[in-house]
Amino acid sequence: MGLDMKQMVKQDQEVIKQHNKHLVLDVIRKHRPISRAEISKATKMSATSIGRIVNELTSEGLVKETALTSTGVGRKAIKLDIEPGGRYSIGVDIQKKRILLGVMDFSEKIVFTEQVAHTAIEAAPEATIALIAQTVQQCLDARGIPRSKVTGIGVGTPGVIDYARGIVLLSATLGWKNISLAAMLLQATGFRTVIDNDLKVKILGEYLFGSAKGSDKTVLINVGTGIGASLIINGEIFRGGSNSAGELGHTTLDPNGNLCECGKRGCLQTYIEESALLSEARRIKPITDIAQLFEAARAQEMWALEIMHRTSLYIGITINNIVCLYNPDTVIISGDLVENYGEILQLLQEHCKTVIWEPFRESLKVIASELEGQAIVMGAGVLALQLEIQH
Amino acid sequence: MGLDMKQMVKQDQEVIKQHNKHLVLDVIRKHRPISRAEISKATKMSATSIGRIVNELTSEGLVKETALTSTGVGRKAIKLDIEPGGRYSIGVDIQKKRILLGVMDFSEKIVFTEQVAHTAIEAAPEATIALIAQTVQQCLDARGIPRSKVTGIGVGTPGVIDYARGIVLLSATLGWKNISLAAMLLQATGFRTVIDNDLKVKILGEYLFGSAKGSDKTVLINVGTGIGASLIINGEIFRGGSNSAGELGHTTLDPNGNLCECGKRGCLQTYIEESALLSEARRIKPITDIAQLFEAARAQEMWALEIMHRTSLYIGITINNIVCLYNPDTVIISGDLVENYGEILQLLQEHCKTVIWEPFRESLKVIASELEGQAIVMGAGVLALQLEIQH
Incomplete structure (x- = not known):
């Protein structure tokens, strides 16, 4: 108008x-x-x-x-x-069994982190939020940061997030549905709060500070207990409809493949998610923990090597499908799998020589997350620092 | 600065x-x-x-x-x-065996079209461009439109197009490589020219005038002698790196599937492209033309029905993969296949009830192109009308 x-x-x-x-x-x-x-x-x-x-x-x-x-x-x-001490923001990374907080100064450096063991799905959302508020205050006290210098709080969390309204629409990991996280944190702490999906915040961190620095179009693929993806195009997080682009786990890898809990056949997550690797492994050996699979692979046990081989092949094929559709220049592999079994990256890069469509093959970089544990806190911290700069 | x-x-x-x-x-x-x-x-x-x-x-x-x-x-x-006659633009659709021109008035209506049989791959690019220039002048003369009222020419053409610089980087269909089409058309006609990939222009036409009107996020999938896709997000054509997002044909449908000319296994195009349908059909019957396959399917011949069944299943699976990644609200099916065998749409919609991931299933519309033959000319005409409005 x-x-x-x-x-x-x-x-x-x-x-x-x-x-x-x-x-x-x-x-x-x-x-x-x-x-x-x-x-x-x-x-x-x-x-x-x-x-x-x-x-x-x-x-x-x-x-x-x-x-x-x-x-x-x-x-x-x-x-x-x-002036690094001119303003501060707080980045929060809420995951299944822990909350990680980081205090970011005005020069965009994390100056202090604090990790708290907490299983959100076993608590009421109010309890989780109270715990975050309490930890925020502890962090500020520990560094002697006056509240007036804090621009706000940024949160990255798994699930479908309504970024604009600050609502967690659905998070299976945390057991949350329609939780007004931003408003509740504002009330509990007095600080303005922005929230976003953890993988979207993570790729922002990698784009600004980590392995995707200088990239124009980056995709981040997360493989672990869940499967997901996020995308940055020209410096902006790509959101898709209802902020839920990147639901990689239910793309179809094999039309005649494994039955998935969603009722479809051949979903990617039935092949490469942690639980899928565990059930494959248990056909051969009654292991109790994913670490035992990685140990077996490192001990050159053939069955374990074959599982890791197929996992990396299927991640490679998925990268090809993403590359054909989006044409990114960089693909970042992050999550528990690559953090605990870094060997997967080399296997993957080997597969990429054959499974990526040739015109896109040479220009594509497939790399591991650089910031690993801190990427979400850093991305969230930057989102919260921008609260000041916008006003 | x-x-x-x-x-x-x-x-x-x-x-x-x-x-x-x-x-x-x-x-x-x-x-x-x-x-x-x-x-x-x-x-x-x-x-x-x-x-x-x-x-x-x-x-x-x-x-x-x-x-x-x-x-x-x-x-x-x-x-x-x-004032419909206040300005005019010219939309051009260059395809394998014909060139279609349309004159668009200022109310965005196509007032005149002209089709010329021409196989670009058999001619020098200069000859094709001269033919377009000549046809443009004929169209203007036929309607008595003074050159001063023409804002410019818009062109949609298959291939990888450098939209910003007006260059056809590579078009296998036309046999063109690094052709400065926009500059050459400007020289040949005196009119400013914008060019873009045909499917990108086509989805713009459908978005403004056709089946995707009012949609926020639309994907167009083209199936025929080639396979491709294009995407509109919030009213803008999504371009990806080097304007080549949407290379659907080489996404992997089946990791153990057909060998593709690109050297990979299981590429989508080896299953649903016209030539793939023809070779499947010829295992059973020595048909010479794709129309014979459609006839056989309409005559309820089992082998032909099975080919159409699998084709629609695989298009459905591809739609699921796109939906999981992009989350569009509308998918438009266009191209020779649906234009000549419209029955495919119903088969496809049936498959979509099972192959689309459930959270996205209900909100997704899968529809046929509405403008069919005219979508590219209309999208290109609008691009060219905007040349005036911007200046």
Whole structure:
């Protein structure tokens, strides 16, 4: 809808002002330490404008002068840097049996983490939320961070998440259905909260800080007790309808294959999920734990090697199907399987030489998650830091 | 990069002016016929602004007053409409053995089409382009359309297309490699030209005018002499890396399946492409043409029914894999197969009751292309009409 001309121009000046401020902050973040003159050059804004904006940012405690000066010709100029302690956010990763919290500073570094053992499915959602609120306060106290410097909380959690409204629509892992997690955390902590699906937050972490840095189109495939995928296109998380793109587990791998709990035949998860590997293994040996399968494979037991061989082949075929449809440049393998049996990556890369369609084969990188345990906390922390920057 | 404050405000006023003009034109297009007062209400712009903008649009020949008046209380107001003859664009659909041209008027109606038999792969690209240029001129002459009213040419063509630079990177169907089609057509006709992959243009046509109207996330699957897919998300064509998302033919349907020309096993195209159906059929009967297979199926010959059964099952499984990854609300089936054997759609819808993952099953519509032969020309025509509106 349009606005009256004058209104629009006025509103627009405010938008431009905010835009320019963010632009300057962004240039400082990316090129720090940097002088006012260098910012002026990079942004093509006048020295006067830069001076005014930098003063604002400094008085808000977001930017600081450093002891460094520029080395070029002319008058030496003081270099500016982000003030890491200017703002903080809290990233939260809720998984089946634990909650991981991380405090992120304004330079996007995790400065403190805290892990709590907790099985959400055995507790009421209120109890889980109270535990998070309590741990948040402990983290802030431990580092002496005043509440006024906290921009908010970001949460990554398994399940179908209504990102815009902050609701966990369905999470089998946590046993949650229609839980207004963002609103409840806001009430329990007083901090604004953003939530998102854990794999979507994880790929954001890898894209910003980890193995997908510099990639244009990245897919993350998670293999462990569940199967899932997420995608970044041009720096944005791809959401699909109802934020539930990436339901990889029920893609059909073999039309005449295993029966799945969903009633279909040949779903991918019936071949590569942890429970599927366990039941395959138990046809041969009464193992009680997935670790025993990995041990057997490492001891070169043929049956175990064959399971790992087929698992990696099927992940490879799945990557091909994703590549043909989405055409990403990078595929990140994450989750319990690759974290506990890293050998799978090499098997997988070997298969990719034959199962990826040739035109896409050479340009595709298949790599392991770099941040592993911390990717979700980092992605969630960044989402929460942006709460400040947007306002 | 930022601009100086004053420059930005000035530039911005021009942007706002253009924005408001497009907004008014858009409101007229969508709600025509409509009065100035109604436009003012819909856009929340002042009567003065609307009056000025409408005058501009009228003097540019894009909008006209109608004989209709508003029926509400108060002074009767004249209703405005788009002037269909205000501008024209030309949509071009280049296929294996024919070129189809359509002239689209400013109300986005195709007012004239012309089909020319031509096998591009047997000619030099220059000859094909000369033929298009000649046919464009014939179409304009036939309707008495002055060149000054033509915004440009839009082309949809099979292959990997560099949309931004207007280059056909590779088209096996046309036998083209690195052909600067947009620049060559501009030179041959004097009209600005946009080009895109035919299935991407086709889904745009279906989204704007056909079976996908009102859908948020649509996938189009083309089955015929080749296999392909395209996707619209929130009104935008999804492009993937190098504009080549949707290479459905080489997704793996069966890890132990048919050997494909690409060197992999079990590619979808080895099961459902026209040539695959033909070779299946020839195991039983020495047919020479795909139409004979369809006849046999209509005559209830078991072998032919079984081929169509498996074909529709495999298309259904492919739809499931797409739905799990992308989560679209609508899947359009287009191409020679459904155009010549429409019965496939019902078979397919039957399979979808079992092969689509249950949470996505109910909300998914699987339908046939509505515009069939004209979808590409219409999508391409709209792309070319936008050339004017953007400038």
